[in-house]
Structure formats: structure tokens, C-alpha cells
Amino acid sequence: MDETNMTGLQKAYSLIKAGNLADARAILVPMVKENPNVADAWYLLGFAVSEDSKKLYAFQQVLRIEPSHPGALKQLARLQPAPPPQPAPWEQTSPASTPFQSSFTQEPPLAQSPAPATSSSSFYSRLSQAAPPPPAPAASFQPYFAQDTSDSAAQKSAVPAFSLYPQSSEKAASKPAAAGAPHSKPARKLRTNLIWLGVAAITLLALFGGAAFYIWSGTNISDQANAAFARRDCGAVVTYSSFDANYPRPLFYSIYSVYNQLDECHAFLSVGEAVKKQDWPTAYGVAQKYLQFHSGGTFAAEMRQHFNDSLLAWSKKLLADKDYATAIEKLNILQAADPGSPAAATALDTEFEDYILWARALNEKKDFTNAENTLTKVRTDSKASAARVQEASQALAVVYLQWGMSQVDSGDFDKGLKHIEAARQLDPTLADYDRLSDQANLRIADALAAKGKFDEALQKAEDVVAKAKSDNSKAEAVSAEAKIVNVYAYSSSAQAKAQITTAATNICSNQKAPVLPALPLFALDTQSVRFTLVSPYELQVPDEILATSPAQLHYVVCNVVSQTTVQSCPYQGGYIVRRLRVYFTLSMFDIKTGKRVHTTKLAGGTPRNCLYTDYFGSQVKDVFGSMPTIEQVVNWLKTQKLN
Numbered sequence: 001m002d003e004t005n006m007t008g009l010q011k012a013y014s015l016i017k018a019g020n021l022a023d024a025r026a027i028l029v030p031m032v033k034e035n036p037n038v039a040d041a042w043y044l045l046g047f048a049v050s051e052d053s054k055k056l057y058a059f060q061q062v063l064r065i066e067p068s069h070p071g072a073l074k075q076l077a078r079l080q081p082a083p084p085p086q087p088a089p090w091e092q093t094s095p096a097s098t099p100f101q102s103s104f105t106q107e108p109p110l111a112q113s114p115a116p117a118t119s120s121s122s123f124y125s126r127l128s129q130a131a132p133p134p135p136a137p138a139a140s141f142q143p144y145f146a147q148d149t150s151d152s153a154a155q156k157s158a159v160p161a162f163s164l165y166p167q168s169s170e171k172a173a174s175k176p177a178a179a180g181a182p183h184s185k186p187a188r189k190l191r192t193n194l195i196w197l198g199v200a201a202i203t204l205l206a207l208f209g210g211a212a213f214y215i216w217s218g219t220n221i222s223d224q225a226n227a228a229f230a231r232r233d234c235g236a237v238v239t240y241s242s243f244d245a246n247y248p249r250p251l252f253y254s255i256y257s258v259y260n261q262l263d264e265c266h267a268f269l270s271v272g273e274a275v276k277k278q279d280w281p282t283a284y285g286v287a288q289k290y291l292q293f294h295s296g297g298t299f300a301a302e303m304r305q306h307f308n309d310s311l312l313a314w315s316k317k318l319l320a321d322k323d324y325a326t327a328i329e330k331l332n333i334l335q336a337a338d339p340g341s342p343a344a345a346t347a348l349d350t351e352f353e354d355y356i357l358w359a360r361a362l363n364e365k366k367d368f369t370n371a372e373n374t375l376t377k378v379r380t381d382s383k384a385s386a387a388r389v390q391e392a393s394q395a396l397a398v399v400y401l402q403w404g405m406s407q408v409d410s411g412d413f414d415k416g417l418k419h420i421e422a423a424r425q426l427d428p429t430l431a432d433y434d435r436l437s438d439q440a441n442l443r444i445a446d447a448l449a450a451k452g453k454f455d456e457a458l459q460k461a462e463d464v465v466a467k468a469k470s471d472n473s474k475a476e477a478v479s480a481e482a483k484i485v486n487v488y489a490y491s492s493s494a495q496a497k498a499q500i501t502t503a504a505t506n507i508c509s510n511q512k513a514p515v516l517p518a519l520p521l522f523a524l525d526t527q528s529v530r531f532t533l534v535s536p537y538e539l540q541v542p543d544e545i546l547a548t549s550p551a552q553l554h555y556v557v558c559n560v561v562s563q564t565t566v567q568s569c570p571y572q573g574g575y576i577v578r579r580l581r582v583y584f585t586l587s588m589f590d591i592k593t594g595k596r597v598h599t600t601k602l603a604g605g606t607p608r609n610c611l612y613t614d615y616f617g618s619q620v621k622d623v624f625g626s627m628p629t630i631e632q633v634v635n636w637l638k639t640q641k642l643n
Contacts, residue, residue, distance in 0.1 A: 005031065009040055010217075016047050017210050024048040032061075039065040043072060047206070052079055074205075078198040215255075218247050222256040232298065234265035241266075260294065268299045271306045280314035291337075308334055308343035315350065324358035352378050352388040356395050363395075368403040372396065397427035401436070408443045411451075416440060438464050438473040442480045449484045452493035457484045458519075489521040489551040496521075499550050500532055507589050508534040508558035514594035521550035522591045528552045531588075531637060535559035539630050545637055553591055557637065560585040563624065569610030577614055577621045579607040584628045586636060598640050602628035 008027050015024040028045040031038060039062050046058035056079050062072035221243055228236035241262060249259050267290040274283035287307035294300065311334040318327035331347040331354070338344050355378050362371035378384050378392035404419030420440055424433045441464050448457035461484055464477035488496060499521055506515035530547035533539060534556065547553035562583045569577040582604035588597050605626030614621065 012044050021048045037065055046075060055079060078202055218256060222258045225258040225261055229261040234268050237261055237265040264294055264297050264299055280310045284310040284314060308338060319354055324354055328354050348383060352384050356392055359395055363399045368399055371399045394427050397423040397430045408440045411447050413444045434469050435473050438468055442477060445480055449487055454488040454495050489524045490549050492548050496550055500553055504532045504534045504556040507556045511558060511587060514589055516594050523554045524551035529554045531555045531557050533557045536561055556589045556591055558587045566607060575616045575619060577610050577623060579623050581625045582627045600636050602632045604628045
């Protein structure tokens with residue numbers, strides 16, 4: 001039987017099962033016309049017609065082709081007592097009673113073309129031997145005479161026209177008298193009951209047969225899928241995807257293995273497609289679900305490999321996107337899902353590597369605290385290899401070094417130097433720590449100078465000069481010291497003013513051998529030549545001539561106050577009034593050389609005259625004239641020619 005006939009028979013069977021007899025006949029009638037020797041087609045046609053005469057004829061044709069066909073024998077036994085086989089339409093000689101022959105003039109008579117023997121592998125023959133024939137609606141099995149209890153030959157001879165079946169007047173006339181049918185009412189009732197019992201039995205057999213065919217078809221499809229699955233040919237397996245719709249999974253899951261095979265193959269093909277597209281989240285998700293529901297499946301090893309590879313590749317992509325936390329999370333999933341595997345070992349080592357890369361990124365952002373914490377995880381994890389621990393230690397040394405320099409720059413000198421020293425302990429080969437330490441101390445000096453603490457800054461720079469182990473460090477320290485001195489000289493800070501006061505006092509206190517300033521801070525500003533005045537009395541010197549920074553101070557003016565007795569007036573009782581005039585002796589010294597460059601003596605006002613009567617608090621009473629004025633001092637200073 002060719003594939004076309006097989007398909008047609010399967011479709012006709014489905015239509016008969018659904019009660020759609022007309023459409024079934026539309027398939028079967030052309031089939032038996034084209035080839036009258038298809039027993040399965042005649043057999044199904046017997047269920048597709050309603051009239052008993054047509055059923056009888058169809059089943060007789062089955063026996064003509066396959067005399068031992070069990071299904072046809074059973075159906076004929078139910079329709080009537082077994083008659084001798086009727087001749088085929090083309091064996092009848094009367095043209096008026098052979099509509100079949102008139103419709104098929106090309107077919108040879110049965111005597112000239114004997115029916116081929118049908119093998120035991122015939123589709124419906126096997127089905128009829130294993131189970132009852134497929135079901136048909138109950139009405140299809142009611143004989144035409146069941147509708148009428150009259151035994152009138154005229155009423156029972158009316159058979160609807162059907163071109164396949166011969167309906168000669170001789171056959172129609174012989175039907176009522178066949179087998180000596182009884183004419184009494186009890187006999188007719190018994191016959192009717194027997195007919196209905198037969199119909200019920202046939203219906204049950206048909207239902208069982210249909211169910212058997214349904215199960216057999218599913219088994220056949222499942223076997224084909226099993227064979228493809230055994231070859232690991234998932235492309236072929238997924239062609240049976242409609243099986244799930246035709247055979248609902250909840251009902252047949254325990255019968256057919258094709259459901260799991262479809263699931264496994266769909267997952268296997270989906271993972272492969274996702275890997276080609278480098279869609280790692282999808283590949284991971286499908287592989288994870290497969291391993292969850294098919295841990296012992298045919299493709300479990302491949303899916304485990306896809307699961308691990310997808311997580312590693314996904315983590316790498318996340319790392320490239322700077323999403324360090326999520327990248328490490330995917331590596332942790334792999335380690336938890338497949339512990340002890342080579343992939344888990346790779347994931348663990350990659351995790352430590354990612355932590356180090358993450359810490360370096362944090363260090364670049366000056367997030368030193370989190371960088372330190374991240375690297376500490378690697379250094380303290382017992383699972384980390386010695387190489388990774390060393391790499392983390394070197395990276396932490398870089399963090400400490402940059403952290404320390406940043407703290408020094410921000411003025412947190414103590415912590416800064418501690419971090420630099422910690423970097424030295426972690427990785428002595430990282431840098432020239434002596435030079436870095438010198439640089440840090442010089443930065444400390446600069447920071448102190450910026451805060452007006454010039455003396456401390458200069459001391460720090462001098463220490464570096466004294467302790468520097470390289471010429472470069474010493475040169476840097478000397479340069480830094482000069483820079484601090486220059487800033488100090490032009491500063492008006494408290495320490496700068498103290499330097500002015502100290503230098504002036506040292507000169508004026510020993511005018512014969514003035515003590516010069518130790519620091520080269522003075523007389524640097526040649527555009528602004530100014531003075532400072534040292535006097536036992538506070539004199540309000542105008543700002544325009546008074547130096548406000550060491551660099552402006554070129555000259556120190558020392559004021560020595562003296563007095564001269566103008567007159568002594570005696571009074572009774574030995575009392576004396578002395579009239580005294582005050583003098584300022586101003587000496588100008590060059591701050592750089594200590595030489596006296598100018599001197600003058602300014603006289604104060606004349607004291608009052610002695611009174612006729614005066615009051616005494618002591619034996620001698622001094623009466624002073626007014627002191628020289630600040631104007632006198634300023635005028636004198638302004639008249640000096642200064643270089």
C-alpha cells in the first residue's frame with residue numbers, strides 16, 4: 001500500500017470516528033474505484049455507509065480480497081447469517097444490474113484478475129486482529145429494515161442508489177425471503193432486540209478498536225521519535241512537536257517518552273543557538289532549566305558544559321562593562337552549582353582576579369577604603385593561590401602609596417606617612433621609598449608653609465636636606481627650602497612679623513656689634529624699601545613707611561631716648577624741681593649688613609617753668625618737656641637717601 005492510500009485511510013478513519021460519514025465516503029469511494037483490491041478501503045467503507053445492503057457488499061468485498069479477514073467476518077455475522085460469497089459486480093452478466101461495471105469499464109472481471117494476497121502487515125488488517133474495528137455512529141449500523149417492522153417486500157426492497165453496489169431486481173426481491181424470516185410479532189421483536197444488541201456490541205468493539213488505533217498511532221510516532229533521539233538527531237525529534245497537542249501530556253506522559261525527548265531537544269537546540277549569538281543570559285537560563293528537570297538526560301554533559309561556559313563568558317562580558325559585582329556573582333553561581341569541577345576551579349581563580357581588577361578601578365577613583373577592603377578579601381581567603389595573594393599584596397601596596405600621598409597633600413601627614421610605610425612593608429620593590437618619603441616630607445613642608453607655619457616647614461626641609469640619600473632628593477629639598485623661604489619673606493603672617501621684630505631687636509640691642517638675621521628673608525623686595533622702628537615707647541609709624549613683610553624690611557631704626565636738665569629750681573625745705581628736655585637719638589642700620597647708615601637727635605618740647613609754689617611728692621620733682629613727635633621721626637626718615 002502506497003503512502004497516499006495510507007494517508008487517505010487514516011483521514012477516512014478519523015472522519016468515521018468523528019461521525020462525518022459523507023466526507024469519509026468522498027475519500028474511500030474514489031479509492032476503491034481506482035483499486036478495488038484494497039481490503040482496508042472496503043473495510044472502512046463498510047462503516048462509512050448507513051444501509052445494511054451497502055455494508056454487506058463492502059464487507060463481502062473485504063472477504064473476496066482477504067477471505068480470513070476477522071473484522072469483516074464479524075461484521076457479516078452481525079448483519080445476517082453467513083451467506084455464500086456474492087459475485088463481484090463485474091461477474092454479473094446483466095448490464096441492467098451492474099452499475100459498478102458501468103462505472104468501471106476499465107476494470108477486468110474478477111475471473112481474469114484475481115485479487116492479490118494481502119500481507120499480514122496490512123495497516124487495518126493488523127488493527128482488526130489486535131482490537132475491534134474503529135467506531136462508527138450508532139445510526140450507521142442500524143439495518144434499513146430495523147426502521148420498519150412490516151415484512152412487506154415492497155417496503156424492504158427500497159435501497160438508496162449507490163453507484164458502487166449492484167442492486168438488481170433479483171437481489172432486491174430475494175432479500176425479504178432470506179433465511180426464512182419469521183412473520184410473527186414475537187419473532188420480529190426478538191429480531192429487533194438481537195439487532196440492537198449487535199449494534200451495541202459493534203459500537204463497543206469499534207470504540208475499543210478506535211482507542212487501540214489511537215494508542216498504536218501514538219506508539220508508532222513515539223518509536224520514530226525514539227529512534228531519532230537515540231541517534232541524537234534533535235533536528236528530527238523536534239519535527240514531532242505536534243505530538244504534544246495530539247496526545248495531551250497529562251494523559252499520556254507515563255506511556256510515551258517522546259515528551260521528555262522533545263523537551264531535551266528543544267533545550268539543546270536553543271542553547272546552541274544562544275551560544276552562536278553569544279546571548280549568554282539565554283544560554284545560561286536554558287541550560288539551568290535543563291539541568292534542573294533533566295539532570296540525568298541524554299545531553300546532561302553537554303548542557304553542564306554550556307552552563308559553565310555561559311557563566312564564564314557572561315562574567316567576562318560584565319567585567320568588560322565594569323560591572324564587577326555582577327561578574328563575581330555569576331562566578332559564585334558556577335562554583336555553587338558545580339563544586340569540585342575544573343570549571344569551578346577556573347571560576348574561583350577568575351573571581352580573585354576580578355577582585356584585584358575591581359580594586360585597581362576603585363584606586364583610580366581614589367576610593368582607597370573600598371579598594372583596601374576588596375584586596376583584603378583576596379589576601380585573607382585561604383582558597384586563593386599564592387600567586388593571587390602576592391598579586392593582591394602588590395596591588396594593595398600601590399593603594400597604600402597613593403593613599404598616603406593623597407593624605408599628605410590634604411594635610412593628614414601622620415596617616416599619610418603611615419600608609420607610605422605600609423606600602424614599603426607590603427612591596428619593598430614597588431618604588432624608591434626613601435625618595436618617596438623625602439617627597440612626602442617636602443610636601444609636608446609645603447603644607448606647613450601654606451598654613452603660615454614657616455619655621456616648621458623650613459625645619460622639615462632642612463631635615464630632608466640633611467638625611468637625603470640621593471643627590472636628586474637633596475636637590476629637591478634645597479629647592480623646596482628656597483621656595484619656602486621666598487614665600488616666608490613676602491608673608492605678613494604672625495611668624496613673619498615675629499622675624500621682623502626679632503631681627504630689629506637683635507640689631508638695636510647691640511648697636512656696636514649687631515646680630516644679623518639667620519634666614520635670608522630680608523630686603524628682597526627692591527620695589528618697596530621700608531623701615532621698622534625699635535623704641536622704648538610705642539610710636540604710631542604710618543603704614544606707608546613701615547615694613548609689613550621681611551622682604552620689605554631694608555632698614556632698622558633704633559630709637560634711644562635721653563633727657564637733658566634745662567634748669568634746677570630749689571625750694572624751701574630742700575626740695576628741687578628739675579626741668580628736663582627729652583631727646584630721640586635715631587640710628588638707622590642696614591638689615592643685611594648691620595652697618596649704621598644714618599643717625600640724628602630729635603629734641604622734644606621745652607619743659608614748663610618753675611612755679612612760685614609747687615607740690616612735691618618726693619624731694620626732687622622732674623618736669624619733662626614733650627617728647628619729639630612722630631612727625632619729626634617720619635620727616636627725618638623721608639629725608640634719608642636710601643639705596
